[in-house]
Amino acid sequence: MGKKLTKRSEDYSKWYNELVVMADLAENSAVRGCMVIKPYGFAIWEKMQSELDKMFKDTGHQNAYFPLFVPKSLFEAEEKNAEGFAKECAVVTHYRLKADPDNSSKLIVDPDAKLEEELIVRPTSEAIIWKTYKNWIQSYRDLPILINQWANVVRWEMRTRLFLRTAEFLWQEGHTAHATKEEALKETKLINDLYVDFAENFMAMPVVQGLKSENERFAGAEETYCIEALMQDGKALQAGTSHFLGQNFSKAFDVKFATQSGGLEHVWASSWGVSSRLMGALIMIHSDDKGLILPPNLSPIQVVIIPIYKGAEQLETISIVVDKIKKELADFGVSFKYDDRDNLKPGYKFNEYELKGVPIRIAIGPRDLENNVVELARRDTLEKTIVPMKDINKYIKSTLKEIQKNLFDKAYNFREEHITEVDTFDKFKSVLSTKGGFVSAHWDGTLDTEQAIKKETKATIRCIPFSDKNRQGVCVYSGKPSSQRVLFAKAY
Amino acid sequence: MGKKLTKRSEDYSKWYNELVVMADLAENSAVRGCMVIKPYGFAIWEKMQSELDKMFKDTGHQNAYFPLFVPKSLFEAEEKNAEGFAKECAVVTHYRLKADPDNSSKLIVDPDAKLEEELIVRPTSEAIIWKTYKNWIQSYRDLPILINQWANVVRWEMRTRLFLRTAEFLWQEGHTAHATKEEALKETKLINDLYVDFAENFMAMPVVQGLKSENERFAGAEETYCIEALMQDGKALQAGTSHFLGQNFSKAFDVKFATQSGGLEHVWASSWGVSSRLMGALIMIHSDDKGLILPPNLSPIQVVIIPIYKGAEQLETISIVVDKIKKELADFGVSFKYDDRDNLKPGYKFNEYELKGVPIRIAIGPRDLENNVVELARRDTLEKTIVPMKDINKYIKSTLKEIQKNLFDKAYNFREEHITEVDTFDKFKSVLSTKGGFVSAHWDGTLDTEQAIKKETKATIRCIPFSDKNRQGVCVYSGKPSSQRVLFAKAY
Numbered sequence: 001m002g003k004k005l006t007k008r009s010e011d012y013s014k015w016y017n018e019l020v021v022m023a024d025l026a027e028n029s030a031v032r033g034c035m036v037i038k039p040y041g042f043a044i045w046e047k048m049q050s051e052l053d054k055m056f057k058d059t060g061h062q063n064a065y066f067p068l069f070v071p072k073s074l075f076e077a078e079e080k081n082a083e084g085f086a087k088e089c090a091v092v093t094h095y096r097l098k099a100d101p102d103n104s105s106k107l108i109v110d111p112d113a114k115l116e117e118e119l120i121v122r123p124t125s126e127a128i129i130w131k132t133y134k135n136w137i138q139s140y141r142d143l144p145i146l147i148n149q150w151a152n153v154v155r156w157e158m159r160t161r162l163f164l165r166t167a168e169f170l171w172q173e174g175h176t177a178h179a180t181k182e183e184a185l186k187e188t189k190l191i192n193d194l195y196v197d198f199a200e201n202f203m204a205m206p207v208v209q210g211l212k213s214e215n216e217r218f219a220g221a222e223e224t225y226c227i228e229a230l231m232q233d234g235k236a237l238q239a240g241t242s243h244f245l246g247q248n249f250s251k252a253f254d255v256k257f258a259t260q261s262g263g264l265e266h267v268w269a270s271s272w273g274v275s276s277r278l279m280g281a282l283i284m285i286h287s288d289d290k291g292l293i294l295p296p297n298l299s300p301i302q303v304v305i306i307p308i309y310k311g312a313e314q315l316e317t318i319s320i321v322v323d324k325i326k327k328e329l330a331d332f333g334v335s336f337k338y339d340d341r342d343n344l345k346p347g348y349k350f351n352e353y354e355l356k357g358v359p360i361r362i363a364i365g366p367r368d369l370e371n372n373v374v375e376l377a378r379r380d381t382l383e384k385t386i387v388p389m390k391d392i393n394k395y396i397k398s399t400l401k402e403i404q405k406n407l408f409d410k411a412y413n414f415r416e417e418h419i420t421e422v423d424t425f426d427k428f429k430s431v432l433s434t435k436g437g438f439v440s441a442h443w444d445g446t447l448d449t450e451q452a453i454k455k456e457t458k459a460t461i462r463c464i465p466f467s468d469k470n471r472q473g474v475c476v477y478s479g480k481p482s483s484q485r486v487l488f489a490k491a492y
Numbered sequence: 493m494g495k496k497l498t499k500r501s502e503d504y505s506k507w508y509n510e511l512v513v514m515a516d517l518a519e520n521s522a523v524r525g526c527m528v529i530k531p532y533g534f535a536i537w538e539k540m541q542s543e544l545d546k547m548f549k550d551t552g553h554q555n556a557y558f559p560l561f562v563p564k565s566l567f568e569a570e571e572k573n574a575e576g577f578a579k580e581c582a583v584v585t586h587y588r589l590k591a592d593p594d595n596s597s598k599l600i601v602d603p604d605a606k607l608e609e610e611l612i613v614r615p616t617s618e619a620i621i622w623k624t625y626k627n628w629i630q631s632y633r634d635l636p637i638l639i640n641q642w643a644n645v646v647r648w649e650m651r652t653r654l655f656l657r658t659a660e661f662l663w664q665e666g667h668t669a670h671a672t673k674e675e676a677l678k679e680t681k682l683i684n685d686l687y688v689d690f691a692e693n694f695m696a697m698p699v700v701q702g703l704k705s706e707n708e709r710f711a712g713a714e715e716t717y718c719i720e721a722l723m724q725d726g727k728a729l730q731a732g733t734s735h736f737l738g739q740n741f742s743k744a745f746d747v748k749f750a751t752q753s754g755g756l757e758h759v760w761a762s763s764w765g766v767s768s769r770l771m772g773a774l775i776m777i778h779s780d781d782k783g784l785i786l787p788p789n790l791s792p793i794q795v796v797i798i799p800i801y802k803g804a805e806q807l808e809t810i811s812i813v814v815d816k817i818k819k820e821l822a823d824f825g826v827s828f829k830y831d832d833r834d835n836l837k838p839g840y841k842f843n844e845y846e847l848k849g850v851p852i853r854i855a856i857g858p859r860d861l862e863n864n865v866v867e868l869a870r871r872d873t874l875e876k877t878i879v880p881m882k883d884i885n886k887y888i889k890s891t892l893k894e895i896q897k898n899l900f901d902k903a904y905n906f907r908e909e910h911i912t913e914v915d916t917f918d919k920f921k922s923v924l925s926t927k928g929g930f931v932s933a934h935w936d937g938t939l940d941t942e943q944a945i946k947k948e949t950k951a952t953i954r955c956i957p958f959s960d961k962n963r964q965g966v967c968v969y970s971g972k973p974s975s976q977r978v979l980f981a982k983a984y
Contacts, residue, residue: 030566030623031611034559039639042556064534067526068613068644068660069582072589074522076599086589090561091601092613093585095648097564097578107568109583109610118601119523121560121584121613131522141835147531152560152644156587168560343633 005355007289012233016284020162023292023356025283033160033167037276040356043300045170045279049150051202051298052172052274055194061146061174066128068152069119074127078252081126084219088156090121090167121154126220126245126271129175130253137177137267139258144187145177153275163280164237164492171275174242177267179257181246184268185223188244191272192225195240203278204295204407205229205285206415207239208438208487210465215450218271222246228463228487230415231284234436236462236489239281242272280492286380286407292357293379295407296400303329303336303396304358306349308365315340318364321389325362328393334400354379359403360396380406421485425476428488432457438489440468442482444475453477459488497847499781504725508776512654515784515848517775525652525659529768532848535792537662537771541642543694543790544664544766547686553638553666558620560644561611566619570744573618576711580648582613582659613646618712618737618763621667622745629669629759631750636679637669645767655772656729656984663767666734669759671749673738676760677715680736683764684717687732695770696787696899697721697777698907699731700930700979702957707942710763714738720955720979722907723776726928728954728981731773734764772984778872778899784849785871787899788892795821795828795888796850798841800857807832810856813881817854820885826892846871851895852888872898913977917968920980924949930981932960934974936967945969951980 005022006014020026025041037045053063069092076082096113100106122128129147136142154168174191178184192209199207207227217224221243229239250256250267259265286293296302305325307318322338329336337358339349346363353361361377368374372389376396380403387395418437422428431439439459443449454460464486475482497514498506512518517533529537545555561584568574588605592598614620621639628634646660666683670676684701691699699719709716713735721731742748742759751757778785788794797817799810814830821828829850831841838855845853853869860866864881868888872895879887910929914920923931931951935941946952956978967974 027624027627029559030620031559031561031563034561036559036624037557039554039556043554045557046555062531062535063538064531065529065537065662067521067523067528068646069523069526071523072599075589076597079597082589082599086591086599089587089589090584090611091586091589092582093601094583095581097567097574097581097583097612099578105568105571107564107574107578109585119582120589128522132519132528135519154560170557 005289005291008232015289016280017162019283019287019292023283025279025292026162028162031167033157035162035166035168037170040300041279044282044294044298045276047298047300048202048278048282049172052198053150055198056148056172056174059190059194061148064147064149065151066125066132066149068122070122070125070128072118072120074131075120077127078130078220078249080248081124081220085123085155089123090154090156092119092121122151123153123155124271124273125149125151125153125173126175126249127253130249130255130269133175133177133267134253134255137255137257140179140260143177143179143257143267144183146174146187147176148172148174161280163276163283165277169276171273173273174271176270177250177255178269179259179265179267181268184246184270185244188223188225188242188270188272191242191270192227192240195227195242195272195274198274199227199229199239200408202295202297203282203285204297204404204411205239205281206408206412208463208465209467210463210487212241213450213461213464213486215447216461218243220245220248221271222248226463228489229281229285230418230437230489231281231492232414233284234418234490236438236487236491237277237281237284238462238491239278240272240274243270245269245271285411287357290382291355293407294357294359296359296404299357299359300335301337301356301358302334302400303360303362304349304353305336305338305362305364306346306353307338307340308346308363308368314366315342317366317369321364321369325392329396332393332397334393334396360399362392378403380410419487422476423473428453428476429457432459432488432490436490438462438487440485440487441476442473442484443486444478444480444482446478446480449475449477453488457488458490460491461486462489462491463487497781497783500724507781508772509654511775511779511784515775517771517784518654520654523659525649527654527658527660529662532792533771536774536786536790537768539790539792540694540770540774541664544690545642547690548640548664548666551682551686553640556639556641557643558617558624558641560614562614562617562620564610564612566623567612569619570622570712570741572740573616573712577615577647581615582646582648584611584613614643615645615647616763616765617641617643617645617665618667618741619745622741622747622761625667625669625759626745626747629747629749632671632752635669635671635749635759636675638666638679639668640664640666653772655768655775657769661768663765665765666763668762669742669747670761671751671757671759673760676738676762677736680715680717680734680762680764683734683762684719684732687719687734687764687766690766691719691721691731692900694787694789695774695777696789696896696903697731697773698900698904700955700957701959702955702979704733705942705953705956705978707939708953710735712737712740713763714740718955720981721773721777722910722929722981723773723984724906725776726910726982728930728979728983729769729773729776730954730983731770732764732766735762737761737763777903779849782874783847785899786849786851788851788896791849791851792827793829793848793850794826794892795852795854796841796845797828797830797854797856798838798845799830799832800838800855806858807834809858809861813856813861817884821888824885824889826885826888852891854884870895872902911979914968915965920945920968921949924951924980924982928982930954930979932977932979933968934965934976935978936970936972936974938970938972941967941969945980949980950982952983953978954981954983955979
């Protein structure tokens with residue numbers, strides 16, 4: 001706790017890296033590019049998982065589990081998908097170690113235990129899942145299949161950052177099969193909406209909803225729907241994607257079904273996912289120079305209670321009162337922690353929970369007991385209020401709601417202030433290099449222009465927003481006609 | 493549904509394999525030795541996970557996540573552990589594929605992307621976790637560490653069976669660090685007790701609690717505590733183990749802590765786990781020739797309601813009544829499904845839910861409505877009862893409890909009848925080859941005897957029971973003195 005967090009204004013990137021470690025969320029491991037998610041970080045991820053899982057189940061999806069490995073011959077079946085992931089694949093080639101003949105305390109890979117066919121550690125599971133679906137689908141009666149999987153995946157990234165980009169990460173991946181194109185598109189959109197709901201109402205993170213350009217699409221998809229968020233440093237972050245896969249995978253794996261009218265057709269598909277990368281977004285979007293700020297809806301501890309006392313007798317008196325508060329909080333479904341560790345000073349504890357982003361801190365000392373009040377501090381605004389003991393639960397409930405709303409509003413206002421419409425490429429560049437954020441510009445729809453802009457500015461098309469359709473104009477780069485503004489930004 | 497399940501008496505092993513597939517629990521995948529856990533099977537596993545997870549958290553444990561890969565140099569650090577798992581390790585040697593120069597639509601492993609150090613896909617995580625703990629532990633104040641991880645692990649098994657033995661499986665692994673030997677032993681025992689609680693009160697599976705012989709211990713452990721269950725075919729199944737690791741891993745990874753009195757000592761450790769193998773035990777222990785039988789406490793669907801009707805009008809009348817029942821069941825916390833699929837006959841549905849082991853089936857037809865009753869069928873006894881509509885919720889609650897108890901009692905009686913005390917090796921062999929089950933025999937405590945018995949009978953020491961200490965005798969094989977009877981059995 002001795003070390004001080006770098007200020008965001010000094011070095012945003014350094015601030016993030018330090019915060020992840022100092023708030024006990026995650027750390028780098030002994031394995032290149034792989035992280036250890038520490039208990040406090042994992043508790044936040046579990047809250048995210050549990051809310052998402054409920055949303056998936058409420059919309060008719062079931063969980064299942066498919067193998068970690070994909071045989072190379074299956075992996076390469078859908079060519080675009082294979083091409084998209086080939087460069088970042090961890091490959092299992094052997095299945096046994098043996099004692100090193102030169103040093104019996106060491107092990108070497110046993111050359112006699114070479115696999116006939118290499119196994120790819122899944123970077124995504126379309127291939128192994130569509131190979132499986134082939135056996136599950138014969139008739140229209142077998143459709144739709146609406147399955148989700150919580151799993152680890154591996155993509156061999158060269159430059160990694162905790163949560164944001166790691167070689168192994170945790171995610172959920174939905175894989176659905178449908179009888180018609182319309183149904184598959186509807187599913188893709190449903191999940192896109194579900195991700196918006198989760199991002200905005202749980203993470204308190206406003207997102208733009210739209211399509212990816214062809215160049216930014218998932219390898220193997222016909223269309224990728226996305227939600228994009230804006231971080232405090234003006235860089236965008238892709239927060240969740242759902243893909244309309246058309247019949248690409250059903251054709252690659254020859255998955256046909258007997259239609260109701262007696263025909264035989266290829267199945268239509270979607271896939272969709274969010275990952276532990278969302279942890280990175282959650283950390284970056286609300287936190288400040290004092291540490292993490294968590295939205296109450298995802299905070300493992302919503303309220304921390306800290307006794308201010310001298311001696312065992314005072315502590316005991318306070319603890320009796322706290323017991324009553326704890327019981328009421330439990331009844332209200334509020335998660336809390338009473339930190340009565342005796343070897344640490346209140347000031348130390350205050351700092352710790354500020355660093356860890358606990359939404360509400362309650363301090364109770366002997367004078368508070370006399371006056372029948374407590375001191376309540378909000379993590380988001382750092383405001384302190386004296387609250388009558390008898391109103392405390394009501395006050396906590398309403399304050400948690402207010403914090404949730406305030407975090408969203410603050411992020412929303414920041415995002416809105418950082419969508420800048422530009423009509424010239426000079427303006428485009430100057431906005432990007434000064435103000436940052438999303439630049440809303442007309443684009444001629446070509447890959448050439450997209451790549452030229454990226455090369456010159458490092459900005460990519462983050463999203464072709466649903467909300468901003470059919471506004472004719474001319475491309476900010478080529479001057480050619482454009483039917484819609486799209487959002488460019490530098491991105492995580 | 494057309495295919496009929498093989499009878500247990502005909503071929504128990506075939507019965508199991510067919511049941512797993514026909515009840516939609518799991519199937520073999522396109523990857524050698526790896527399974528696909530299907531939605532219904534996964535829903536049962538999720539129930540198990542959620543109950544265990546709650547038990548772990550209630551006893552002060554937190555979840556975290558550690559890397560999938562273990563660098564070879566870490567893997568080999570604890571020699572016994574490394575030796576124990578070396579022969580079944582999936583090894584990642586490369587991190588990239590590239591287009592096959594001879595066939596551009598195919599991929600080959602890129603020889604330029606060879607890892608400097610091979611990565612082992614974790615068969616268990618002691619090595620990577622103790623490497624991490626080294627950075628977390630400086631002083632006695634950092635102890636204990638009580639962490640659990642839900643994860644997939646890989647052990648390259650040559651002969652695999654769905655759930656019971658697969659190359660990849662799902663599990664939880666707890667890894668704890670303590671200041672004293674006593675504390676680490678206490679933790680090991682606490683988890684052993686927790687596993688008994690889970691097996692008996694949720695799985696309705698009686699278990700014997702005790703120690704493993706040195707030969708059967710976890711590689712790298714000082715002592716392995718186990719719970720052992722008995723399947724209907726008289727074979728034993730190891731259902732959960734907790735290991736007292738002594739200071740083996742803290743020494744291998746040099747993890748020391750400053751003691752309260754100013755010394756510097758190696759940390760004491762435990763690790764413990766149960767896996768998706770428990771699914772195999774759950775399937776085998778209660779089920780019959782008609783299919784799966786699930787204990788209510790782990791059944792994703794506790795009650796299925798099936799309407800018996802002719803025409804839309806009758807169905808509607810029934811559905812109105814069912815709506816009321818459903819509301820009450822939800823209030824009672826009972827999980828249910830109303831199967832009003834119109835394209836399937838009631839008889840077909842009856843068979844399906846019998847096969848899937850749903851504890852209670854309710855059938856409601858027009859005549860039942862007239863008489864204000866429903867027909868309730870128990871999956872465990874196959875008994876049918878006519879129950880007055882007004883009592884239905886009370887009846888369901890008590891019947892679910894009865895089923896849970898009945899399944900345990902039945903398995904308990906079977907197990908008790910199949911623990912046979914023997915005092916000669918001839919009797920030992922004849923019991924094993926006829927009646928099966930656990931053979932309770934005196935053993936001289938030597939590896940030689942243990943191996944000789946295994947060679948001759950295929951039976952291993954499953955457990956040195958806590959409940960049966962200090963009974964002097966002579967070894968059934970060698971005639972040498974023995975201080976305790978131990979349980980031998982053929983095992984899964």
